[in-house]
Amino acid sequence: MSPKIVDVDEKKKQITDAAIRVLARKGLKETKMEDVAEAAGIGKGTLYEYFKSKDELFLVAYRHIMEEFECQTDLKLPENVTTIDTLKAIISMMTSMHTSDFPLDHFQVLTEFWLEEVKSANQGKKRQFDMLATYREYIDLVKAVFEQGIQKGEIRDINPEHAATILMMIFDGLMLLWMLDKNSFDFKGTVDTFGGIFIKGIQKQG
Amino acid sequence: MSPKIVDVDEKKKQITDAAIRVLARKGLKETKMEDVAEAAGIGKGTLYEYFKSKDELFLVAYRHIMEEFECQTDLKLPENVTTIDTLKAIISMMTSMHTSDFPLDHFQVLTEFWLEEVKSANQGKKRQFDMLATYREYIDLVKAVFEQGIQKGEIRDINPEHAATILMMIFDGLMLLWMLDKNSFDFKGTVDTFGGIFIKGIQKQG
Amino acid sequence: MSPKIVDVDEKKKQITDAAIRVLARKGLKETKMEDVAEAAGIGKGTLYEYFKSKDELFLVAYRHIMEEFECQTDLKLPENVTTIDTLKAIISMMTSMHTSDFPLDHFQVLTEFWLEEVKSANQGKKRQFDMLATYREYIDLVKAVFEQGIQKGEIRDINPEHAATILMMIFDGLMLLWMLDKNSFDFKGTVDTFGGIFIKGIQKQG
Amino acid sequence: MSPKIVDVDEKKKQITDAAIRVLARKGLKETKMEDVAEAAGIGKGTLYEYFKSKDELFLVAYRHIMEEFECQTDLKLPENVTTIDTLKAIISMMTSMHTSDFPLDHFQVLTEFWLEEVKSANQGKKRQFDMLATYREYIDLVKAVFEQGIQKGEIRDINPEHAATILMMIFDGLMLLWMLDKNSFDFKGTVDTFGGIFIKGIQKQG
DNA sequence: TATGAATGAGAGTTCATTCAT
DNA sequence: CATGAATGAACTCTCATTCAT
Numbered sequence: 001m002s003p004k005i006v007d008v009d010e011k012k013k014q015i016t017d018a019a020i021r022v023l024a025r026k027g028l029k030e031t032k033m034e035d036v037a038e039a040a041g042i043g044k045g046t047l048y049e050y051f052k053s054k055d056e057l058f059l060v061a062y063r064h065i066m067e068e069f070e071c072q073t074d075l076k077l078p079e080n081v082t083t084i085d086t087l088k089a090i091i092s093m094m095t096s097m098h099t100s101d102f103p104l105d106h107f108q109v110l111t112e113f114w115l116e117e118v119k120s121a122n123q124g125k126k127r128q129f130d131m132l133a134t135y136r137e138y139i140d141l142v143k144a145v146f147e148q149g150i151q152k153g154e155i156r157d158i159n160p161e162h163a164a165t166i167l168m169m170i171f172d173g174l175m176l177l178w179m180l181d182k183n184s185f186d187f188k189g190t191v192d193t194f195g196g197i198f199i200k201g202i203q204k205q206g
Numbered sequence: 207m208s209p210k211i212v213d214v215d216e217k218k219k220q221i222t223d224a225a226i227r228v229l230a231r232k233g234l235k236e237t238k239m240e241d242v243a244e245a246a247g248i249g250k251g252t253l254y255e256y257f258k259s260k261d262e263l264f265l266v267a268y269r270h271i272m273e274e275f276e277c278q279t280d281l282k283l284p285e286n287v288t289t290i291d292t293l294k295a296i297i298s299m300m301t302s303m304h305t306s307d308f309p310l311d312h313f314q315v316l317t318e319f320w321l322e323e324v325k326s327a328n329q330g331k332k333r334q335f336d337m338l339a340t341y342r343e344y345i346d347l348v349k350a351v352f353e354q355g356i357q358k359g360e361i362r363d364i365n366p367e368h369a370a371t372i373l374m375m376i377f378d379g380l381m382l383l384w385m386l387d388k389n390s391f392d393f394k395g396t397v398d399t400f401g402g403i404f405i406k407g408i409q410k411q412g
Numbered sequence: 413m414s415p416k417i418v419d420v421d422e423k424k425k426q427i428t429d430a431a432i433r434v435l436a437r438k439g440l441k442e443t444k445m446e447d448v449a450e451a452a453g454i455g456k457g458t459l460y461e462y463f464k465s466k467d468e469l470f471l472v473a474y475r476h477i478m479e480e481f482e483c484q485t486d487l488k489l490p491e492n493v494t495t496i497d498t499l500k501a502i503i504s505m506m507t508s509m510h511t512s513d514f515p516l517d518h519f520q521v522l523t524e525f526w527l528e529e530v531k532s533a534n535q536g537k538k539r540q541f542d543m544l545a546t547y548r549e550y551i552d553l554v555k556a557v558f559e560q561g562i563q564k565g566e567i568r569d570i571n572p573e574h575a576a577t578i579l580m581m582i583f584d585g586l587m588l589l590w591m592l593d594k595n596s597f598d599f600k601g602t603v604d605t606f607g608g609i610f611i612k613g614i615q616k617q618g
Numbered sequence: 619m620s621p622k623i624v625d626v627d628e629k630k631k632q633i634t635d636a637a638i639r640v641l642a643r644k645g646l647k648e649t650k651m652e653d654v655a656e657a658a659g660i661g662k663g664t665l666y667e668y669f670k671s672k673d674e675l676f677l678v679a680y681r682h683i684m685e686e687f688e689c690q691t692d693l694k695l696p697e698n699v700t701t702i703d704t705l706k707a708i709i710s711m712m713t714s715m716h717t718s719d720f721p722l723d724h725f726q727v728l729t730e731f732w733l734e735e736v737k738s739a740n741q742g743k744k745r746q747f748d749m750l751a752t753y754r755e756y757i758d759l760v761k762a763v764f765e766q767g768i769q770k771g772e773i774r775d776i777n778p779e780h781a782a783t784i785l786m787m788i789f790d791g792l793m794l795l796w797m798l799d800k801n802s803f804d805f806k807g808t809v810d811t812f813g814g815i816f817i818k819g820i821q822k823q824g
Numbered sequence: 825t826a827t828g829a830a831t832g833a834g835a836g837t838t839c840a841t842t843c844a845t
Numbered sequence: 846c847a848t849g850a851a852t853g854a855a856c857t858c859t860c861a862t863t864c865a866t
Contacts, residue, residue, distance in 0.1 A: 033835080114386070255827095573804075
């Protein structure tokens with residue numbers, strides 16, 4: 001009656017993981033379904049038992065990385081502390097993320113997806129991934145910190161939206177640079193320097 | 207030497223320009239040699255008279271964009287002014303670049319090349335483009351400004367290398383975000399806010 | 413002999429019925445083994461317990477339809493009536509068949525099998541279905557009617573083989589046209605008109 | 619300047635002819651693009667220089683056969699003759715068509731296209747070929763002959779639409795049977811017998 | 825020199841069939 | 846027996862590159 005029992009979700013995860021591995025190594029364009037199949041240790045046709053198409057597989061891979069990423073960055077903002085301390089925590093998280101278990105290769109994959117999205121945006125195509133929504137989420141979170149800090153009079157009256165954007169984007173920028181030059185670029189040091197400057201830059205009276 | 211050589215260079219430029227136009231519209235992956243030929247108003251086979259391969263053509267296209275970009279950003283740092291003023295000039299240049307004649311589409315192309323480079327770096331391949339060198343050049347330039355400022359006692363004693371890197375990368379980060387969300391993202395406002403915070407963050411006594 | 417054998421036949425029938433249902437809906441080319449399995453409410457692999465291959469299953473399906481069809485057309489030619497009356501009975505049977513319980517979809521399936529056969533014939537392949545034999549059977553039956561009629565002097569001295577063939581083929585031709593244009597084609601009317609002309613055409617003295 | 623000059627239409631025709639040859643031999647389902655390419659003596663990719671897709675190629679092949687067919691059947695109805703003579707001419711054309719230069723293989727191809735159409739009709743899909751229109755055209759032409767004959771009192775008052783349909787469909791039916799049994803089926807004889815019966819069947823007073 | 829017709833390796837995808845459970 | 850997960854050959858179609866003209 002019951003033949004081989006397969007945990008479909010487990011298998012999907014296996015395939016997705018294999019896909020991410022290949023994507024990290026070969027990039028979006030150069031990753032062939034056959035490569036993924038081989039990496040997953042299965043036949044080419046089997047992929048299509050679990051995913052309708054290359055696009056679907058890659059979309060799931062993207063979501064998978066995002067979830068993983070979001071786990072890492074689960075912003076548990078400390079309560080009952082000063083705004084400055086909260087921002088310090090956020091900035092130090094950047095470093096910890098960079099040195100954490102989150103595979104750095106995955107950033108590269110994420111970046112490629114992102115670029116694909118940028119291209120779609122540019123060509124007026126329907127976007128596959130709602131990266132903007134993800135950004136907004138983070139930015140809104142950080143923005144609230146600034147808003148409270150301003151309200152409480154703990155920091156200068158800067159534009160909270162802009163400040164939050166800057167905080168997010170400096171991380172992206174540095175990640176990209178690091179990808180290009182893993183050997184000699186001092187990620188942690190640069191983040192620390194940034195933190196010092198930024199904190200000082202928003203403090204009330206210096 | 208002979209007029210022919212001029213012709214060849216002229217033709218190469220025509221083709222490169224066409225390639226960039228198509229690249230900006232279609233992206234790296236979706237740009238076919240045929241598209242480029244059509245855009246250049248020549249035959250498909252003629253491309254191969256001037257460029258050995260797609261890769262070579264795209265490499266030249268990349269270099270072409272970089273030159274164009276470098277013209278725009280030709281950092282004519284003002285002399286005999288305070289470090290702070292110099293930095294203000296650099297930051298305001300970011301906005302001007304964003305609104306300048308440098309076609310914004312080309313940033314996208316540049317970004318794609320960059321990613322290609324990142325991927326190459328990751329795979330241990332020979333890098334096609336020497337982006338890192340370009341970055342270094344800019345960073346060294348800005349770094350010198352910080353070093354002088356520190357030496358003169360005009361700004362705090364921060365790590366000049368890091369500070370320069372931050373300045374470069376915030377621009378990249380914001381450009382990327384802007385590409386993703388051209389409509390609602392306030393590029394200039396964010397840069398201005400950043401400038402305010404950054405300047406204050408490096409000033410001697412706040 | 414053993415109850416199992418009955419089970420097997422029963423199951424085969426179930427599968428065959430399911431196959432015909434799918435064939436009627438999707439056509440020969442578009443019917444997948446998986447569709448048949450699903451329609452039969454069994455697993456894909458189970459099909460191969462009962463049929464060696466897709467071809468074998470379809471062959472059995474064809475035979476099944478033919479049997480069903482033959483039941484419908486079981487030419488119980490009336491005895492002790494005039495040849496003309498017999499022919500009228502045959503012609504009216506065409507209409508009744510068209511409006512009878514014999515699922516009209518099955519004609520389509522039959523037609524597809526037929527074409528497959530024509531193709532096989534053309535390629536010198538071994539024919540899968542013995543359609544010609546079936547035709548012969550019917551034609552011989554009808555031919556005998558004409559022969560008797562001629563012998564008895566009730567109808568003109570026409571070629572009985574040809575006349576029988578015409579009678580069979582007009583039905584096929586009209587069925588095909590009807591399939592192409594179910595909405596506006598008047599099957600019964602056309603058959604009736606044909607009957608009138610044909611009967612008059614073979615009568616002794618008009 | 620001008621490279622190889624190719625008559626696109628001529629080449630298209632060559633490919634279409636090759637396609638029809640293969641279609642006649644292998645059938646709609648079994649004809650692969652590679653087969654067609656081989657038959658045309660060109661590379662697989664070249665097909666796509668002239669036809670966007672398999673469907674398009676096959677559609678053109680169909681139209682090509684139809685044109686060829688229509689040339690053959692160009693009903694030049696004789697003028698100033700009796701209706702009976704006209705009908706005799708039509709019927710004798712059936713035989714001449716069958717023995718004419720019109721490649722009989724092409725009927726098979728046509729029939730397959732037709733069946734595809736029937737299937738499309740059945741599944742409510744958009745029809746690719748407008749076969750019904752072609753039939754209508756012929757039927758209307760023949761119908762007019764009957765109408766005039768009835769008006770002039772030369773033939774019995776039968777339903778002209780039905781009579782025309784019968785005339786067309788008997789040809790189709792016999793062609794199909796002939797395809798199934800090229801060796802022993804007497805096409806011409808059967809048509810002649812039909813002619814005799816039909817003419818007598820519609821005559822005024824027999 | 826300029827061309828574009830021709831190409832074929834290789835991409836994504838399908839599906840009849842197998843076989844471990 | 847029954848199953849459906851796994852498979853890979855084979856399909857349609859793409860496109861960088863070649864080469865006869």
